[in-house]
Each structure stands twice: as structure tokens, then as C-alpha cells.
Amino acid sequence: MATTASPPAPSRTSFAALRHPGFRAQVGFFLLAMMADNVEHVISYWMAFQKFQSPALGGFAVVSHWLPFLLFSVPVGALADRFDPRRIIQCGMGLFMLASAGWAYFLITDTLQLWHAMALLVVHGCAGVLWQGATQMLLYDVVPAPDLPSAVRLLATARSLGVLVGPAVGGALMATAGPRWGLLLNVLFFLPNVLWLWKAPYGPRFRAAAAAPARAVRGLADIARTLGEIRADRRLVSMIALAGLASLLVGNSYQAQMPGFASDLGHGEAGATYSMLLAADAAGALLAGLLLETRGGLLRPAAGTALGLAMLWCCALAGFGATGSYPLALVLLFAAGVFELAFSSMAQALVQLHAPTAARGRVIGVFNMAALGLRAFAGITVGLGGSAVGIHASLVASSLALLLALGVLLAWLRTSPPAGA
Known part of the structure; x- marks a missing residue:
């Protein structure tokens, strides 16, 4: 049975996590990615409904979004214990980019079929589970323990802001660039997180403490x-x-x-x-x-x-x-x-x-x-x-x-x- 020492008392400083430059970058790119996540939802759901008029596809969209979290959250968490969470987040961003680009390709070429839409929805759901779990693990490297509650709250606030802003940006892209090219432009919103994580000084090799013994992922x-x-x-x-x-x-x-x-x-x-x-x-x-x-x-x-x-x-x-x-x-x-x-x-x-x-x-x-x-x-x-x-x-x-x-x-x-x- 695992035991832990009592963690330090949470900081009472306002916006404590924002004192750390690494967290300011992390929460900013998280917000951008969350906005892009919702931009894709708004445009792809609208276009899929217009093409297929299928309530069943709408139901599948909900299931495909959350089922990966049910099936893969623990395995992804185990991977984040063993490997660099930055690379897992980058894999998630890559899948998000693939999904947006995929929607754009099939819509631009007018070749979208029902199974294409279902496959892209599954890719999007898998991207989410890779991104969310590894982001929470990365917090341990970015902020000290007393500032963790502040960091968690600010990420949750960024998530809510992304949910608010995403539909507005998605609507603006549909009105200006059109839904097809809007989805292609949406790929760019995920890119800054990938680039920042490439060289960000966090992860296992930057930790002062010895790494926990690696365990097999089961x-x-x-x-x-x-x-x-x-x-x-x-x-x-x-x-x-x-x-x-x-x-x-x-x-x-x-x-x-x-x-x-x-x-x-x-x-x-x-x-x-x-x-x-x-x-x-x-x-x-x-x-x-x-x-x-x-x-x-x-x-x-x-x-x-x-x-x-x-x-x-x-x-x-x-x-x-x-x-x-x-x-x-x-x-x-x-x-x-x-x-x-x-x-x-x-x-x-x-x-x-x-x-x-x-x-x-x-x-x-x-x-x-x-x-x-x-x-x-x-x-x-x-x-x-x-x-x-x-x-x-x-x-x-x-x-x-x-x-x-x-x-x-x-x-x-x-x-x-x-x-x-």
C-alpha cells in the first residue's frame, strides 16, 4: 500500500501559478488548443449534420469523444509515469491536427463519407485523452506543490474560456474563410503547443529528484x-x-x-x-x-x-x-x-x-x-x-x-x- 508524506500547504497568493513563466506559457497554449478543439467541433458537427442529417452520427460523436477517456485514461497515465509527458501531449496535438486536416481534406474534395466522419471523430477523442492526462502530469514539473491548486484552477478556467471562445472563432472562420478552409486554418492553432513543448525545460531529465521505478503498463x-x-x-x-x-x-x-x-x-x-x-x-x-x-x-x-x-x-x-x-x-x-x-x-x-x-x-x-x-x-x-x-x-x-x-x-x-x- 502506497503512502505519501503530507504535501506543502497550498499557496494563498492570488494567481500563484502565474508567477512561473513556464506555467504562463503552458496555460496560454492550453487555452489556444482548447479553443481549436471547440472550433473543430463547431465546424465539423455543422458540416456533418448538413451532409448526413443523421441523429445517430450525433450520438456517435458524443460516445467517441468520451469513451477513449473511459478506456485509455489509466493506460495513458501509466505511460506518463514512464515517459516524458511533453511527448505524449505532442502526440495528442498531432492527432488533433490530423483530425482537423482530415475534415478539411474530405470537405474540400467533396469525398466525405459516413465512415470517414466516424473515423475522424474517434481520432479526435483519442487526441483528447492523450492531451488531458499528460498535461496534468506536466504540472508537477512546471509549478511547485504549493501552487498546484492554483494551476489546476487556472487550467480549468482556461478550459471554460476555450469553450466560450471556440464557437465564436469557429463561426467567424465559417463566415470569412468558409468551413472547409476554416478547418484547415484550425490546424495552425494546435501548432504553438507542439513547438513550445519541443524545447520546454520540463520532463524526467530535468527533474532533480530520482525518478520512480518504472513499471510495466498493464x-x-x-x-x-x-x-x-x-x-x-x-x-x-x-x-x-x-x-x-x-x-x-x-x-x-x-x-x-x-x-x-x-x-x-x-x-x-x-x-x-x-x-x-x-x-x-x-x-x-x-x-x-x-x-x-x-x-x-x-x-x-x-x-x-x-x-x-x-x-x-x-x-x-x-x-x-x-x-x-x-x-x-x-x-x-x-x-x-x-x-x-x-x-x-x-x-x-x-x-x-x-x-x-x-x-x-x-x-x-x-x-x-x-x-x-x-x-x-x-x-x-x-x-x-x-x-x-x-x-x-x-x-x-x-x-x-x-x-x-x-x-x-x-x-x-x-x-x-x-x-x-
């Missing part, structure tokens, strides 16, 4: 081994369980049902009011990230605090599902974005702070598998449930079910809380 067998190594640390177990339950029961599946919610709220047509509904959640997350960084000591990372914030997220989403008022819906979605960024970034920070050194990549991989991979099934609760009882009732029921599960998890954590929980 694929899915690593999941059971990793859970066995951390089972005594309730802080780690509870944060992985929090991430998994939130993704499985709710995730971001309600966003795919937003046209239905908008229609029921009287704003089902494309326009500013519908766009505001779509952007409210991401805007709340962006504000939360900036507020938490501005007020450096506002929320100390603790497992109990993360669970409490997640329970508030459940309440905000249940209220959104139940309301028939458009202004109140905007407020509740905004609040949901605030609580989601706060609890998810805190959970990830706790995992990264307390993961055993020799198994960091695998522990982060298990967390990513729970937090991102299980989103592949969240559509069952809100989506299929919505077809049976209505999307409002299904979102309320899913949110309340998650609220109950998190209450049980919090009670379990409190029976023998670790220090700082």
Missing part, C-alpha cells in the same frame, strides 16, 4: 492495482467517487438537451437569448475561476468542501430543471457553472496533491476515467430518461439522485476523516 489491470494502492486514503477515494458519480448521473448531458429546455422556456429559436442560455454555464465557471484565484485563500482544498460544492451544484441544476422562468434559468445555470468549476477543480487538485509519487500518472488516469470517461453514459439518465418522463423531470431526478449519493459519500468520509477533509 492496461485495464492498472485500474484495480491503482485502486488497491490508494484504498486507505479516503480523501483520494472520495474525490474519485465524486468525479465518477457526477459524470455518470449528470455530467454535461443536460447541455445536449438545451434546445429542448430553451423551447420550453420560450426561446427555442436561434438568437441572442438562446446563445445566452448556452453560455451561462460556461460564464459561471469562468467567473468562479477568476474569483477563486483573485481571492487566493477563499476556499481551502478539502474533500468535505468539494462534496459540499458538488451538492450545491445538484441543487442549482435541479432548480434549473424545475423552473419555467427564463431569467431564473439563466441565474441557476450561471450558479451551476460556478459550483461545478469550484468542486471539480478542487477534487482534481486534491488528487494531484495527494497521489503517491510512484503512481501519480495512474491515479490521475483513474480520476480522469471517472471524471470524463463515465460521461459516455450520462446520456442514459438525462437523455433516455427525458424521452420517458420529459427532460425537466429527468434532470431534476438525476440531480436529486446525485445529491443523495453525495450525501452518503460525505457521511462515509466523515466517519473517519483524513486531515484537512
Whole structure:
């Protein structure tokens, strides 16, 4: 069983991670890549819908995006324990570039077939799992341990900003260069991250401490081994369980049902009011990230605090599902974005702070598998449930079910809380 020394106390300095030039570069290129990721989504999804008019392809796009995280997060984490995370991120960027270039080629030549679209969606999903896990591992080399929570929050904030900006840039590219050439230009947005990582002074050969003994990558067998190594640390177990339950029961599946919610709220047509509904959640997350960084000591990372914030997220989403008022819906979605960024970034920070050194990549991989991979099934609760009882009732029921599960998890954590929980 792995044991770890207590990590240094998190820094209370505002925007602590930005004091480090390496992190400033990392978060900037991460934001650019996240924007490009969403640019590709906007253009490719639109063009695929126009060509195939296939709801099944839309469903496949969701599954192909999240299933790689479920299947490969732990193996990729194990690889990041053994190899230079910079090179793994570069491989992810290469796959992103291949996907955008592939879409551009098939659209420019007018040869796109359904199986081409499916293959490109799979390539894009695999790129994401390589990029996300290795980026989290690289943080250990870029910032010191006290600044890890700040770095995690700022990356999460950059992710939200990329989600907000990406569709706008994608729309601008479609309006100016056209969707085909816009996708080709999108390849260039991934390139700066590749070039920076080429010579960035991070990774195994730049570390002062001796590297942990290398272990063979055993694929899915690593999941059971990793859970066995951390089972005594309730802080780690509870944060992985929090991430998994939130993704499985709710995730971001309600966003795919937003046209239905908008229609029921009287704003089902494309326009500013519908766009505001779509952007409210991401805007709340962006504000939360900036507020938490501005007020450096506002929320100390603790497992109990993360669970409490997640329970508030459940309440905000249940209220959104139940309301028939458009202004109140905007407020509740905004609040949901605030609580989601706060609890998810805190959970990830706790995992990264307390993961055993020799198994960091695998522990982060298990967390990513729970937090991102299980989103592949969240559509069952809100989506299929919505077809049976209505999307409002299904979102309320899913949110309340998650609220109950998190209450049980919090009670379990409190029976023998670790220090700082």
C-alpha cells in the first residue's frame, strides 16, 4: 500500500501559478488548443449534420469523444509515469491536427463519407485523452506543490474560456474563410503547443529528484492495482467517487438537451437569448475561476468542501430543471457553472496533491476515467430518461439522485476523516 508524506500547504497568493513563466506559457497554449478543439467541433458537427442529417452520427460523436477517456485514461497515465509527458501531449496535438486536416481534406474534395466522419471523430477523442492526462502530469514539473491548486484552477478556467471562445472563432472562420478552409486554418492553432513543448525545460531529465521505478503498463489491470494502492486514503477515494458519480448521473448531458429546455422556456429559436442560455454555464465557471484565484485563500482544498460544492451544484441544476422562468434559468445555470468549476477543480487538485509519487500518472488516469470517461453514459439518465418522463423531470431526478449519493459519500468520509477533509 502506497503512502505519501503530507504535501506543502497550498499557496494563498492570488494567481500563484502565474508567477512561473513556464506555467504562463503552458496555460496560454492550453487555452489556444482548447479553443481549436471547440472550433473543430463547431465546424465539423455543422458540416456533418448538413451532409448526413443523421441523429445517430450525433450520438456517435458524443460516445467517441468520451469513451477513449473511459478506456485509455489509466493506460495513458501509466505511460506518463514512464515517459516524458511533453511527448505524449505532442502526440495528442498531432492527432488533433490530423483530425482537423482530415475534415478539411474530405470537405474540400467533396469525398466525405459516413465512415470517414466516424473515423475522424474517434481520432479526435483519442487526441483528447492523450492531451488531458499528460498535461496534468506536466504540472508537477512546471509549478511547485504549493501552487498546484492554483494551476489546476487556472487550467480549468482556461478550459471554460476555450469553450466560450471556440464557437465564436469557429463561426467567424465559417463566415470569412468558409468551413472547409476554416478547418484547415484550425490546424495552425494546435501548432504553438507542439513547438513550445519541443524545447520546454520540463520532463524526467530535468527533474532533480530520482525518478520512480518504472513499471510495466498493464492496461485495464492498472485500474484495480491503482485502486488497491490508494484504498486507505479516503480523501483520494472520495474525490474519485465524486468525479465518477457526477459524470455518470449528470455530467454535461443536460447541455445536449438545451434546445429542448430553451423551447420550453420560450426561446427555442436561434438568437441572442438562446446563445445566452448556452453560455451561462460556461460564464459561471469562468467567473468562479477568476474569483477563486483573485481571492487566493477563499476556499481551502478539502474533500468535505468539494462534496459540499458538488451538492450545491445538484441543487442549482435541479432548480434549473424545475423552473419555467427564463431569467431564473439563466441565474441557476450561471450558479451551476460556478459550483461545478469550484468542486471539480478542487477534487482534481486534491488528487494531484495527494497521489503517491510512484503512481501519480495512474491515479490521475483513474480520476480522469471517472471524471470524463463515465460521461459516455450520462446520456442514459438525462437523455433516455427525458424521452420517458420529459427532460425537466429527468434532470431534476438525476440531480436529486446525485445529491443523495453525495450525501452518503460525505457521511462515509466523515466517519473517519483524513486531515484537512
